[in-house]
Amino acid sequence: MEKLYDVIVVGAGNAGMVAAANTSKAGLKTLLLEKHNIPGGCATSFRRGRFEFEPSLHELCSVGTAEKPDQVYTIFENLGAKPKWYYETDYLFRAIVKGENGYDVRLKTGVEDFCNSVDAAVPGSKDNVRAFVDLKEKVDAAINYIYATKGNPSGPVMLLKHADFMRVAGHSVEDVMTALSIPEKARNIMCTYWGYLGVPTDELNAMHYLNMLYGYMINGAAMTKHRSHELSLSLIEVIRKHGGEIRFNSKVTEFLYNDDGSVAGVVANGEKLYSKEVISNVIPHNVFNMSQADKIPEQHLKLANAREFGISVATIYLGLDCTREELGLDDYTIFVMSDPNPRIQHDTRTDGGFYIVNCLNKVVPDSSPEGTCTLFFTMPIFGHDVPKDLAPQDYKKYKNELAKKYIEDAEKTLGISIMPHIEEISVATPVTFARYLGTPEGTIYGYKLSGWDNLMARIAGEKDDFTIPGLSFCGGHHVRGDGYSSAYIVGETAANRVIQRLKGDA
Amino acid sequence: MSRPKLWKLNPLKFTKMSPARQAKIEASPAKPLPSLDSYKPNQIANALHPKAQYLKVVKIKDEAGGAKSYYLAPNQEKGTEALAWFSAGQYVSVTLKIGDMTLTRPYSLASSPRESLENIYMITVENVEGGLASQFILNNWKVGTEITTSAPLGNFTYEPLRDAKTVVVLVGGSSITPIRSLALAVADGDEDADLIILYGSRTLEETIFFQDLLNLEEKCERIKVVNIFSEEEREGYEHGFITAELIKKYAPDDEYSLFICGPQVMREFVDKEIETLGLRKKFIRHEVFGEYFGPSKEADYPENVAPSFKVTVRIAGKEQVITASSDISLLRSMEANGISAPARCRSGECGWCHSKLVSGEIYTPKIIDYRREADLIYGYIHPCSSFPLSDLIIEVPPFAE
Numbered sequence: 080m081e082k083l084y085d086v087i088v089v090g091a092g093n094a095g096m097v098a099a100a101n102t103s104k105a106g107l108k109t110l111l112l113e114k115h116n117i118p119g120g121c122a123t124s125f126r127r128g129r130f131e132f133e134p135s136l137h138e139l140c141s142v143g144t145a146e147k148p149d150q151v152y153t154i155f156e157n158l159g160a161k162p163k164w165y166y167e168t169d170y171l172f173r174a175i176v177k178g179e180n181g182y183d184v185r186l187k188t189g190v191e192d193f194c195n196s197v198d199a200a201v202p203g204s205k206d207n208v209r210a211f212v213d214l215k216e217k218v219d220a221a222i223n224y225i226y227a228t229k230g231n232p233s234g235p236v237m238l239l240k241h242a243d244f245m246r247v248a249g250h251s252v253e254d255v256m257t258a259l260s261i262p263e264k265a266r267n268i269m270c271t272y273w274g275y276l277g278v279p280t281d282e283l284n285a286m287h288y289l290n291m292l293y294g295y296m297i298n299g300a301a302m303t304k305h306r307s308h309e310l311s312l313s314l315i316e317v318i319r320k321h322g323g324e325i326r327f328n329s330k331v332t333e334f335l336y337n338d339d340g341s342v343a344g345v346v347a348n349g350e351k352l353y354s355k356e357v358i359s360n361v362i363p364h365n366v367f368n369m370s371q372a373d374k375i376p377e378q379h380l381k382l383a384n385a386r387e388f389g390i391s392v393a394t395i396y397l398g399l400d401c402t403r404e405e406l407g408l409d410d411y412t413i414f415v416m417s418d419p420n421p422r423i424q425h426d427t428r429t430d431g432g433f434y435i436v437n438c439l440n441k442v443v444p445d446s447s448p449e450g451t452c453t454l455f456f457t458m459p460i461f462g463h464d465v466p467k468d469l470a471p472q473d474y475k476k477y478k479n480e481l482a483k484k485y486i487e488d489a490e491k492t493l494g495i496s497i498m499p500h501i502e503e504i505s506v507a508t509p510v511t512f513a514r515y516l517g518t519p520e521g522t523i524y525g526y527k528l529s530g531w532d533n534l535m536a537r538i539a540g541e542k543d544d545f546t547i548p549g550l551s552f553c554g555g556h557h558v559r560g561d562g563y564s565s566a567y568i569v570g571e572t573a574a575n576r577v578i579q580r581l582k583g584d585a
Numbered sequence: 586m587s588r589p590k591l592w593k594l595n596p597l598k599f600t601k602m603s604p605a606r607q608a609k610i611e612a613s614p615a616k617p618l619p620s621l622d623s624y625k626p627n628q629i630a631n632a633l634h635p636k637a638q639y640l641k642v643v644k645i646k647d648e649a650g651g652a653k654s655y656y657l658a659p660n661q662e663k664g665t666e667a668l669a670w671f672s673a674g675q676y677v678s679v680t681l682k683i684g685d686m687t688l689t690r691p692y693s694l695a696s697s698p699r700e701s702l703e704n705i706y707m708i709t710v711e712n713v714e715g716g717l718a719s720q721f722i723l724n725n726w727k728v729g730t731e732i733t734t735s736a737p738l739g740n741f742t743y744e745p746l747r748d749a750k751t752v753v754v755l756v757g758g759s760s761i762t763p764i765r766s767l768a769l770a771v772a773d774g775d776e777d778a779d780l781i782i783l784y785g786s787r788t789l790e791e792t793i794f795f796q797d798l799l800n801l802e803e804k805c806e807r808i809k810v811v812n813i814f815s816e817e818e819r820e821g822y823e824h825g826f827i828t829a830e831l832i833k834k835y836a837p838d839d840e841y842s843l844f845i846c847g848p849q850v851m852r853e854f855v856d857k858e859i860e861t862l863g864l865r866k867k868f869i870r871h872e873v874f875g876e877y878f879g880p881s882k883e884a885d886y887p888e889n890v891a892p893s894f895k896v897t898v899r900i901a902g903k904e905q906v907i908t909a910s911s912d913i914s915l916l917r918s919m920e921a922n923g924i925s926a927p928a929r930c931r932s933g934e935c936g937w938c939h940s941k942l943v944s945g946e947i948y949t950p951k952i953i954d955y956r957r958e959a960d961l962i963y964g965y966i967h968p969c970s971s972f973p974l975s976d977l978i979i980e981v982p983p984f985a986e
Binding site: 117365367 | 586587588589590591592593594595596597598599600601602603605606607609610611612613614615616617618619620621624625626627629630632633634669670672698702740744745746747865866867901902927934936937938939941955957958959960962963965982983984985
């Protein structure tokens, strides 16, 4: 059979766009299929009245600058995509814990300043905090070695030369921080970012967290001027420039297989489309449900059944008719928590245990019209936290009650007045993400980065996890877990492997 | 402070990670995966936002001025079991096949959200002289006619955390449809607001839903209706247009929200009037504009624009060249040439027709320009609010229900 395309990429989410941009740039005949009328998945924007809201991006990790490019900057630069980067360089975040054992601290950007700001909140903790941050170098050395061995490192070398890496990568954040004698309060402050990965730090892999924390610490938070729609369009432009074909409003409804079990192509809008390789930005659960049952290896189904879905979010988007200054907010990112402990924050997530307030105007002052500002609330909750007895006709009420609770809590906690200034409001829940992403339970984080299914274990297991010839995966559900940066990186990796297979080293 | 004791952590635990994961996977069943419908968030998402709704006309009622109300119920043979719930003020985009053309029209749901639980929607179609879609519907739809619509759409809804407790509605002519739904929702207790409806029409005779609204006013003390007739003086009714004076006469002394909904001319008139009221923007809400006509009257419209241009339209790998008039939206020109292009609000706002402008120049009136900021950098347009200023190449997503 004559293959029409070299590569079909299913889904124009962050990973899918980077994958298609790379394959088309490499000269492979690429087709990117997207069910929506615009690209990006979560990386988009939406208009309400005179506001344009960022739906999902809090801050990009591991971007860096032209002078000191980090992974994400390099991915865009290599592709020739040119989003306009903005940085929040003062503080990483402000963390407020309410109640008796509460605190209100601001963490500075930069390794030294970060450690100093934890030390200011927990005097004497600096050396121990620093010991955690300094593990990054050892971890990187080990990872470089593992990559050099193409994922088959020698056991003795790992034990002798990279034992600290193994201690970090084999344990949870809490375990490692406790072993480093970091006091509880300092641990809690440092663990504030757990919500970005959706797993509390007593379960979250220490190396994974260290990588993310470090990525933010050295680079600060990065955003683009025109919401993440700009990121997405900049990538789409690359695909267009290199002759890649993009079809919107083209939902894939079936994956096609050859007799030998390899992938042959997909069906979109009733049309059969064939390719040598398919890269799926769609979560394996959905791909398997769109495939003929006997084509899915038993191991794949076992893995899918073993997994839990990652966290989703409820979000509130507010367009306010006052400026950030008039509102009295000095921070871009504020974490509000009702208890210092991440596990308790996680367990009380539906009751205000943990939420994030972002004010984009702090980083991009003119991201809303003159005299206005926007606020973006994020509450990590699971799809299964949506009440079982919720009827569709009560959904709007459910959203408004949720929004009211969090807005009022933020008003009280931050001492500001939000409600009278609401000019536009939009509330999203796992239902919204189920609608737009089509993921099971509306998960935006793919599969939960559980203790047993953590980043390191996934990377090690990847070659056994996905064995259907011609079908590769990328996205928040893949080895690196969720987050824009991770998605971009696995998208690039998936593309490079396909390029390698189709073009060889030439 | 104690010294760091990382050595206490066993590095060999790392070597057990993969076997532990493998064991966990091995212990799981290889059973088929549940369908999306088994998850609560996906269930609600599908119930509220079905990809399409297959409906049937079950009843037709004559309304004032030659308008007709169509009662729609699920077409179960086509796969729609139940109607989607909606917020009062929302519309459905109806797909129409007229000759060789496939086009869409947004119609506000005029029935109460509660009625959708009994599987009834009502839309009302005004008798517009020369109106392509309205004349087609009025002449062709019968009891039993099968139609396809979108899920309920649009943001012209009452939002309790944003809007004032009292809503003063400024509405003209057949634009009353979403307001009928809103009034019913207030009467049903589904929306918690007081309504003062300033309703402009030509004469009582031509006032759509005159009796319905009177009944609602009697039934529910939160609803007040003020009829304003422009071409008729009647005892007990206002005469003329909806002016700032009239708004002040009926609006409460404290905070209120204005909901404005009417044809282009009424909107232009009312927007000037309300400037004098000094209301904050948050208290002024507009229904989507409706189709826009006559871009050349705008102050920023360029001079010496040719009457028509050659437009190359690319959809899903196919290409067609059409002649497009400079004073007709690209969407309408495509439809007139038999090209099915995606569209919903047809007012610039929803972005459903979002398309790539590969080359050439277009004009979009400011009042209906809802493009995203990055769209302007990377050359994307909304064909429903775009008018050609040169020959163009555009890339349009395929029509999808």
